[in-house]
Ligand code: DAT
């Protein structure tokens with residue numbers, strides 16, 4: 430199953446949680462064929478926000494970003510599957526919902542750059558997925574299991 434096991438970090442931001450979008454967003458990844466291996470509702474504190482968004486610490490929007498991401502609970506997840514990091518980014522749309530195509534998560538649910546509903550690891554930043562998974566999850570919070578529908582999702586996963 431080697432090329433089906435890429436893991437990526439995804440989180441519904443405070444605006445998405447408050448707007449009741451967790452279920453819809455989880456459904457989209459399930460329907461795509463990705464496997465959920467970890468999930469939790471949590472409150473991000475200042476320190477975690479700074480660690481997570483460290484790459485943006487010198488940007489003018491950094492303080493607002495930290496304030497927003499700590500303003501309410503987030504729903505943190507780890508999803509696994511072939512090319513998972515890049516595929517999730519595609520499903521999210523662009524950073525700015527206004528530039529995001531209908532059918533993407535940000536294109537369907539957002540209008541404003543600062544409230545763009547979802548975070549996903551950057552596929553162009555090598556290792557960002559593993560770093561973010563480590564930052565948000567302990568190893569024992571991630572579950573190893575076989576998803577029975579994998580033989581229908583992947584042509585090379587079984588007998589179908
Ligand atoms: P992405 O979340 O698509 O990976 P990013 O890593 O460049 O985007 O930025 C992280 C978040 O910061 C982004 O989801 C929304 C916010 N942000 C980015 N650029 C911004 C800007 N110019 N003004 C305000 N907020 C911004």
Ligand code: MG
Pocket residue numbers: 551
């Ligand atoms: Mg980013």
